[in-house]
Amino acid sequence: MTEVYLNGKYVGDVENPQEFVDHVVTERRKNVLTNNLNVLYNEERGEIFVEAGRGRLRRPLIIVKDGKPLLTEKHVMQLEKKELTWGDLVKQGIIEYLDALEEESAYVAFTEDELTPEHTHMDISPLVQMGVCSSLVPFGDHNQSTRLNAGSKNQKQALGLYIANYLIRMDMDVNLLQSPQVPLVRTIMHDIAEYDRHPSGQNLIVAVMSYKGYNMEDATVLNKGSIERGLGRSTYYRPSVAEELRYSGGLIDTVGVPDKEVKGYKTEKDYRFLEEDGIIYPGAAVAEGDVIIGKSSPPRFLSSMDEYNLASNLRRESSVTLKHGEKGVIDFVLITENEEGNKLVQVRIRDPRIPEVGDKFTSRHGQKGVVGIIVNHTDMPFSASGIVPDLIFSPHGIPSRMTIAHLLELVSGKMGALGGRHIDGTTFDAEKEEDIRKELLSLGFRENGTEAMYNGMTGEKFNARIYIGNMYYMKLKHMVANKLHSRARGPIQLLTRQPTEGRAKEGGLRLGEMEKDTFVAHGASLLLKERFDSDRTIVPVCETCGIIAVKDEFKNRHFCPICGDDTEITNIELAYAFKLILDEFKSLCIYPKLELKSKY
């Protein structure tokens, strides 16, 4: 007796388990039972699992009978003529979906050549084992799997045309590539996903060589001439939002140029771009600190008595300003209402981004790198026919990473460019390397893709032949303009008086515990003290009770809150954070008594 479980629940027993399972499968293929059903007979445990619930990952496979796939040439022809659809194939029991459970009992062939009578299923194409993104990597079967992962991950960060109606959208952090191109070396997934309608890279001429050390450690060298012709140009859009919020007591924010009496009024210069409605006009070139939307808010913590108090009746300045390091041109202004019917203003800033040193570029094989130098067109190496590379890639990136597909794409791209056609680089089903080599040879080029090249600065011929060809390169969304940060002096935190953290707040760069240890290990005591001086304060301390004393600024004298005037008070130097911890101790009823003595 074998127990049968439907969706994990026991429903009964069967006498002939194998017969039962076979019957379920045939009925499913005949479309009598739903094709959403999967079944597994676990002989060891004497159990049959039937699953028809939701949330199972399933994959389609071609059914194989006696070593022959049920899908025939005839079917394919009919599919091409659109006489047959995918749904028909499933209904006819030619293709079926298996879940992880039923896969246990299936014997799946990778390709048609390896079919034996024992096989039960065959993959539709070896490509189906990969997802959309990894299928976009050409010659993926020539790459290490980790590189394939990295390659598809990088493509997700590439700039392109992410959506066609971007002009009327207010998305955060939008990057658009100015002149995207269709890849020369394609895979079938480019057709399926209609990649040509939203491409995200450009076909560059890539030379694999070193250039004065400016492309070591994964850096790349860019041709300045190419950049001037539009290579890697992109636009960055960022919207700013301001709302007229309502507060209790009928008070409301107002969008408009703030009055000069408003608390926190900036200088008139900061408001210079605002029109009468308090909103900036499209086309204004703004930089850090400029006000985009003028706004003022009602006073905070208003009690009933304060209404008669003039000083506390002042409104607060709450304009939207450009943050530290931001710049751009006002692209679009939108005035509307939010769900509560309050005024909502959105302003989009546009910033053109021309490739610069530090921007990140990648091929489709996880070979990402940062621009190390931008070289004048005249100083770039050139070939006998006058071809100058757009980008120079370092050969040291190849051996350890073993991205053979990168090299294959380079020759194939060259062939595609010279032959004026697209090359099919679909994983497991690409054009043959020998054919591409032969075709290249027939056009009068060296079949291995190398060419004699000349030093751009001296005109001397390089001893080695340089591997040069076309590759699809992408600009990634990580651009230095969004990351560059340095600080000498700047804002501090209110509580600890230590520097703020993070680029957006113009923060300091932390010298952490381990960095501190290196100073200690060197015995550089004074240097260490100087580094941690950022929150240094002078504190008066009562010598009698050891508690921090008070300085009366009006009378210019010190007194101790415990011992009064009649005590010795000395100024000492402390980290403010330490003063803070002393105060916290006091709030916990711990008495931190400071005993002073001369340092020397």
Place this chain on the structure above:
Amino acid sequence: MTNEIFKEYSKQLPGKIIDEVKASVPKNITKAKLKAIFKEIVEEYDSMNVAPGECVGLVSAESIGEPGTQMTLNTFHFAGVSEMNVTMGLPRIIEILDCSKSPSTPMMEIHLKSPLNKGTGIKEFAEKIKETKLKECLKEISVNIGNSTLEISLDKNKLKILRVTSAKIVKALNTSLKGYGVRETNDLIIIKPRGKEDTVFNLFKTKEKIKGMYVSGVKGITQVLPVKKGDEYIIVTAGSNLKVILELEGIDPVNTTSNDIREVATVLGIEAVRELILAEVSKVIDVQGLNVDIRHIMLVADTMTISGNVKGITRYGVVSEKSSVLARASFETPLKHIMTAAISGERDTLNSVVENVMLNQMIPIGSGLPKLTYGK
């Protein structure tokens, strides 16, 4: 004649080095030659000196810590011996330095005296050491529900190897089982509850209990493996019991080691622990192919053993010895340290590094150590 020179240099060099030189130079050495030798030694000795204020502890920490980052995490390694699983890599280093109560893989290397170290009779000896439980010398153990008894049939071959008689097992069973009568028939040992009949459930419980009964060998030694190391045979064991093993006949107590720090501390004393820490840490580092100067490990071993008891590098061990409240609080569990300090009214004299960093004062290390004063 040469004595003058020895005397002269005894001011510059420690006595141990002088004695070493005395022992290794020929008796009739010329004055000039001896002087030249000492000159070299002094030069070498001075170059090895650490300047006052040099932060040796931190340098040690960094010198062990930096290669530690390159260590493959959680490597379970076969330390050159087949089928003996030993914790190595970072987990082992953490185990040693934390000085945990029970190491995850206690091990012994038992060196032997002749003739055992030539390999004769080593297998039998090893088998004798191994802790054997009753379940290992059983053919079968069953519950006879009808008679409400337990029936044990023993594995005669196994008993022969262990040189244990069934009578001995019966005796052991008698002492460990209260309220049961044990009787031996020709092939079976029958255990019957005294007085009224026992429930089946209780019988099963007893059955499982006596399976784990100790029969022979050294307690704690769960696995033995005779191996050839160099040109002598030794026994590597999983599990450790130094106290009993060292008293066994036929072993070489001088070279026999265990890797259980706590056990070595109780059996052999603190100096042995220092050596053990040194050896074990260097072993892990060597296996990983890293290069750490032995003196850094020595410093760690010294700090762990200096009090006469082993102390781990934890908040309960070495760190709790720190005199400064603030330094202890900045390591782990600050609340606990500050509370106890507040209750007992502790005083922090700000003598070491962390406190002074917290207060933004000069640290008394390196250039911060010397103090200047001026006359009136």
